[in-house]
Amino acid sequence: MLLDPRRWNVERLRESWAAASPFPHVAIDGFVEPAALSQLVAAFDDEPADNIQDEIFDVMASAAQPAHAAFREVYDALSSVVVLDAVSAVTQHIVRGVEMRAYAYLLGHYLLPHADRDLDGRRAVAYAFYVGHLDGLAGGELDLYRCDLAGGEIVRTEVAETIHPAENRCVLFEVSPRSLHRVREVTAGGRLSLAGWFAR
Amino acid sequence: MNRATAELVTAFGAVTFRSAHGASVVSEGAIDVARAAAEAARFEPFDLAHRGRYAFSDARVPEPVVTELVALGALCTGRRLGLRQHRWVRMVRGDYALEADDAAWVPTVSSDTSPPLDVTLDVSTRETGEAEVVFTRGGAAFFTVAQRPGEVGLVERSPGVARYERYLTHRVGDAQVVRLRLWLAVL
Numbered sequence: 391m392l393l394d395p396r397r398w399n400v401e402r403l404r405e406s407w408a409a410a411s412p413f414p415h416v417a418i419d420g421f422v423e424p425a426a427l428s429q430l431v432a433a434f435d436d437e438p439a440d441n442i443q444d445e446i447f448d449v450m451a452s453a454a455q456p457a458h459a460a461f462r463e464v465y466d467a468l469s470s471v472v473v474l475d476a477v478s479a480v481t482q483h484i485v486r487g488v489e490m491r492a493y494a495y496l497l498g499h500y501l502l503p504h505a506d507r508d509l510d511g512r513r514a515v516a517y518a519f520y521v522g523h524l525d526g527l528a529g530g531e532l533d534l535y536r537c538d539l540a541g542g543e544i545v546r547t548e549v550a551e552t553i554h555p556a557e558n559r560c561v562l563f564e565v566s567p568r569s570l571h572r573v574r575e576v577t578a579g580g581r582l583s584l585a586g587w588f589a590r
Numbered sequence: 591m592n593r594a595t596a597e598l599v600t601a602f603g604a605v606t607f608r609s610a611h612g613a614s615v616v617s618e619g620a621i622d623v624a625r626a627a628a629e630a631a632r633f634e635p636f637d638l639a640h641r642g643r644y645a646f647s648d649a650r651v652p653e654p655v656v657t658e659l660v661a662l663g664a665l666c667t668g669r670r671l672g673l674r675q676h677r678w679v680r681m682v683r684g685d686y687a688l689e690a691d692d693a694a695w696v697p698t699v700s701s702d703t704s705p706p707l708d709v710t711l712d713v714s715t716r717e718t719g720e721a722e723v724v725f726t727r728g729g730a731a732f733f734t735v736a737q738r739p740g741e742v743g744l745v746e747r748s749p750g751v752a753r754y755e756r757y758l759t760h761r762v763g764d765a766q767v768v769r770l771r772l773w774l775a776v777l
Contacts, residue, residue, distance in 0.1 A: 445688055445724070445754045498759040502686055503639035535639050547639035570640055575684070577760045 393422050393467040395476035403480045407562070412536035412550040415563035416480060419556065421519055422464070427558055431522040433460040434582050437492050446502040452492035456584075464519070464584055465490050477588050481562060483514040485588035495530050495581040501573035503535060503547070506565045506587070513565045513587040520555040524580030530555050534563065535570035544570075555581050562588075595662065602666040602744060607751065609725065609733040610666065611743040616658050616711060621740050624655045625713040628768045633680050641694060642687035642755075647678040651770060655711070659742070663707045663774045666744055671707060671774040679755075681721055681767040686757040689726070693752065696773065708753065709772040710735055710743040718762045723769075726752050737767055747773075 398418065407416040422430075437458045439450045456462065467473060468488045478484050495501075506516055518532065536550035547570060553561055563569055565587065573581075591599075594614035602610035631649035636642065656673055663671045677695070679687070697706070710723055714737065723735040725745050735743030745751065758767065 445726075448757070498761055500757060500759070502688065502757060505640070537640075544638060544640055547637070572639070575757075575759055 391423070392426055392463055393473060395473050398476055398480075400476060400479050404482070407480055408482075410551075412534055413564055413566065413569045414481065415534060415551070415561060417553055418560045418562070419558065421558050421560040422467075424558060426460075427522060429460050430464070431582060433458040434492065434494055434521075437461065439492065439494060446504050447500065449499045449501065450494040450496060454489070454491060456490065456492045458492075461490075461492055461584065468588075474588070477515060477562065481515050481564065481588075483564075483588070483590070485514055485590060487512075487589040489513070489586035489589060490584055491586055493583050493585055495573060495576045495583070496524070497576055497578070497580070500575040503533075503570050503572040505567050505569050505571075508565050512589040514590050515562050515588040516565050516569070516586070517560055517562050517588060518555075518583050518585040519560040520557060521582045521584060522557050523555070523582070527555075527576065527579035527581055529574045529576040529578070530581035531574045532561060533572050533574060535572075537568055537570055555583065591665070595665070598662075598742075598744075599665050607725075607727060607732050607748065608666070608746040609744065611735045611741060613738065613740045613742070615662060615742050616740065620655050620658045621711070621713060623652045624711060624770055625715070625768075627652050627655070628678050628680070628713050628770070631678055633678070638691075640688070641691035642685070644685045644687055645680040647680075648676070649678060651676050651772070655770070656772075659709050659711060659772055660774060662742065663709055663744060667707060667746070669704060670777045672777040673772060674706065674775045675773045677771050679769050679771060681755065681758055682765070683758050683760055683762050687755040689752040689754045692754065696747065704776045705746045705748045707774040708745045708747045709774055710741075711770040711772075712737060712739055712741040712767070713770060714739050714765070714767050716765045718758065718765050718767060720756060720762055721758050721767045722756045724754050724756060726754070
């Protein structure tokens with residue numbers, strides 16, 4: 391079984407999620423069967439991807455639904471009832487679906503600070519599953535920001551938590567206007583991930 | 591009017607969202623004066639993650655620089671323009687400015703008045719190949735001003751137009767990008 395949430399300590403993860411600062415999040419290590427990782431890393435070589443650039447990002451990304459069978463297997467696992475129920479139990483958000491793309495953060499790639507947009511109100515929990523690294527990765531950490539508000543405006547921001555993109559780690563965090571986060575620029579090597587949202 | 595300026599004016603009027611950029615449209619003397627003013631200015635750091643990270647100064651813009659840029663704006667738009675506000679911005683590796691920052695700085699643009707002109711003069715000493723100024727409308731980029739010394743960008747700021755400045759990666763090393771930004775409006 392590629393991904394078996396029955397191995398998760400859901401109670402501990404839920405407590406960690408709820409207590410997390412600066413906003414609810416949790417990291418799950420040993421996310422998939424370790425034997426599957428090499429195949430997933432290799433799949434990045436075959437997956438069609440574009441260098442997408444925008445106001446806040448510069449990264450290689452697959453289509454909205456990755457084509458490679460290894461990625462589809464992860465998608466199917468994340469979409470399974472057992473995983474959706476486990477994520478719901480950990481995050482206390484009832485989730486019923488998944489969006490997933492493959493991302494390769496190569497030299498000079500980044501994702502600037504932003505809070506994920508949830509225009510249709512479906513995206514409840516963001517996730518990033520770190521599949522592996524390319525040689526000598528430097529950068530690529532996930533920074534979570536604490537925001538101070540005054541009169542409804544953000545008047546101060548600071549990095550409150552930095553999560554290393556350790557191989558076979560999956561980070562979950564809440565989608566909300568205050569969930570400001572970024573991926574630090576990769577200055578050496580590369581970072582391979584499957585990421586997206588669990589949706590209501 | 592030199593050839594570069596004539597081409598700039600033609601280009602400005604030839605697109606739906608009026609905009610143009612070019613070099614050699616401001617005199618070397620004015621650029622030198624502007625660069626000296628920027629070097630003498632006292633910059634303050636700005637760092638709000640959801641808006642941007644850079645240093646800025648509201649130090650006075652030397653009159654010859656204002657005069658040339660206002661005249662250039664008037665040539666492009668066919669209107670009499672005046673300086674409404676300005677800002678010097680200095681960016682280094684890791685810096686950026688998002689649309690949210692633009693929205694916080696620019697005055698509200700009304701649809702029933704002549705759109706103001708957003709003017710950028712690059713007074714950097716090096717070209718980085720990064721840090722482009724990007725203008726968008728409806729979320730789509732329609733105009734980009736490259737970062738290179740002496741480059742001037744002019745964009746008519748109709749309602750819905752926004753601006754951001756791209757992130758400077760580690761590749762720029764210790765380079766500094768210094769720009770003067772002017773907001774010109776009909777007198």
